[in-house]
Amino acid sequence: MxxxxxxxxxxxxAQRIVALVSPDSAPMKRLIQDSRExxxxxxxxxxxxxxxxxxxxxDILYCQxxxxxxxxxxxxxxxxxxxxxxxxxxxxxxxxxxxxxxxxSGVGKGTVLKEVLHSTQYVYSVSATTRLPREGEVHGVxxxxxxxxxxxxxxxxxxxxxxxEYNGNYYGTPKHFVEQNVAQGLNVxxxxxxxxxxQIKRIFPNSLFVFIAPxxxxxxxxxxxxxATEAEEIILDRLKIARRELASCLMYDYIIINRxxxxxxxxxxxxxxxRAEKLKPSEVxxxxxxxxxx
Numbered sequence: 001m002x003x004x005x006x007x008x009x010x011x012x013x014a015q016r017i018v019a020l021v022s023p024d025s026a027p028m029k030r031l032i033q034d035s036r037e038x039x040x041x042x043x044x045x046x047x048x049x050x051x052x053x054x055x056x057x058x059d060i061l062y063c064q065x066x067x068x069x070x071x072x073x074x075x076x077x078x079x080x081x082x083x084x085x086x087x088x089x090x091x092x093x094x095x096x097x098x099x100x101x102x103x104x105s106g107v108g109k110g111t112v113l114k115e116v117l118h119s120t121q122y123v124y125s126v127s128a129t130t131r132l133p134r135e136g137e138v139h140g141v142x143x144x145x146x147x148x149x150x151x152x153x154x155x156x157x158x159x160x161x162x163x164x165e166y167n168g169n170y171y172g173t174p175k176h177f178v179e180q181n182v183a184q185g186l187n188v189x190x191x192x193x194x195x196x197x198x199q200i201k202r203i204f205p206n207s208l209f210v211f212i213a214p215x216x217x218x219x220x221x222x223x224x225x226x227x228a229t230e231a232e233e234i235i236l237d238r239l240k241i242a243r244r245e246l247a248s249c250l251m252y253d254y255i256i257i258n259r260x261x262x263x264x265x266x267x268x269x270x271x272x273x274x275r276a277e278k279l280k281p282s283e284v285x286x287x288x289x290x291x292x293x294x
Contacts, residue, residue: 095182095183095185096121096181096182096183096184096185096186096187096188097182097187097188097206097207097208097274097277098178098182098187098188098190098200098204098207098208099122099187099188099189099190099207099208099210099270099274100190100192100197100200100201100207100208100209100210101113101189101190101191101192101210101211101212101270102191102192102193102194102196102197102209102210102211102212102245102252103211103212103213103214103245103258104213104214104220104238104241104242104245104246105224105238105241105242106214106220106221106223106224106227106238106242107212107213107214107220107223107242107258108212108214108223108258108263108266109191109212109258110191111258111263112212112256112258112263112266112267112270113189113191113267113270115263115264115266115267115268116189116267116270116271117189119271121186121187122186122187122188122189123181123186123187123188123189124188124189124191125173125174125177125178125181125188125189125190125191126140126141126142126143126144126174126177127143127144127171127172127173127174127190127191127192128143128144128146128151128154128160128170128171128172128173128174129143129144129145129146129151129169129170129171129172130145130146130147130148130151130169130170131143131145131167131168131169131171132145133145134229135229144174148170151163151170151172152170154172154174155172158175159174159175159176160172160173160174160175161173161174161175161178161200161203162192162196162199162200162203163196163199164192164193164195164196164199166193166195167237167238167241171192171193171196172196173190173192173196173200178190187274190207193245194244194245194248197209197251197252198251201251208253208254208273208274208277209251209252209253209254210252210253210254210255210256210270210273211248211249211252211254211255211256212256212257212258212266213246213249213255213256213257213258214257214258215257215258215259215260217239217242217243219260220239220242221235221239224238224239253273253277254269254270254273256269256270256273
């Protein structure tokens with residue numbers, strides 16, 4: 001392979017050059033870089049005949065009558081478009097993230113998420129439901145407890161981000177709350193069952209999906225019975241549903257095991273998962289793109 005010197009200590013593959021004039025010119029260096037980035041022919045002849053040419057298999061064309069003003073204008077426009085694109089990416093990164101959390105009933109999701117919500121970067125998305133409140137649950141804090149007719153009105157008016165029927169009751173997520181907080185840079189914790197999570201996955205594919213699993217089915221049954229809030233028939237139904245839900249955990253981005261007495265560790269694992277997502281190339285690159293701009 002033959003190399004040619006084009007100035008500033010730069011050597012280029014001669015097979016990519018048809019005609020070369022003023023090899024020590026900085027504009028030539030920039031043009032070669034543009035050609036490599038776009039993988040297209042760069043024609044700066046301005047319709048004029050080159051003075052000298054060689055290596056006819058090349059895909060870059062230079063001539064002595066190079067119009068630097070015309071090139072510089074086009075280069076500035078290109079750079080402006082790149083900056084606009086980077087600005088949009090930076091705006092996207094400054095937004096919060098929707099963190100969708102699922103897990104079988106009795107796995108301890110509420111306890112784990114209370115630990116997560118100690119961070120001021122997180123808010124809890126309060127869901128609406130038609131089921132009756134359990135002892136100690138507060139309307140507007142744990143759930144929005146509403147009548148079935150009111151829930152169906154929300155469905156018709158598009159006021160829910162997602163909804164599903166679970167164990168004979170409706171559950172859904174108010175849309176406005178989630179969108180507003182994510183836009184403000186907060187991470188929104190959305191605790192929903194598997195069917196609702198899959199709806200979110202289609203609508204907000206950039207969300208983070210976390211499945212909280214028990215360390216064993218035996219431990220899960222023990223927790224359900226220790227709650228002493230439901231009849232035997234309901235407990236058995238919940239265990240059947242739990243087995244189906246556990247079979248769906250591979251559709252999530254992360255699986256967190258909530259071991260007995262280790263709720264703080266499970267919460268720490270969720271925080272680590274969210275931080276890990278922020279370190280992916282697609283997230284970090286917008287911050288350092290200026291390094292590569294001329």
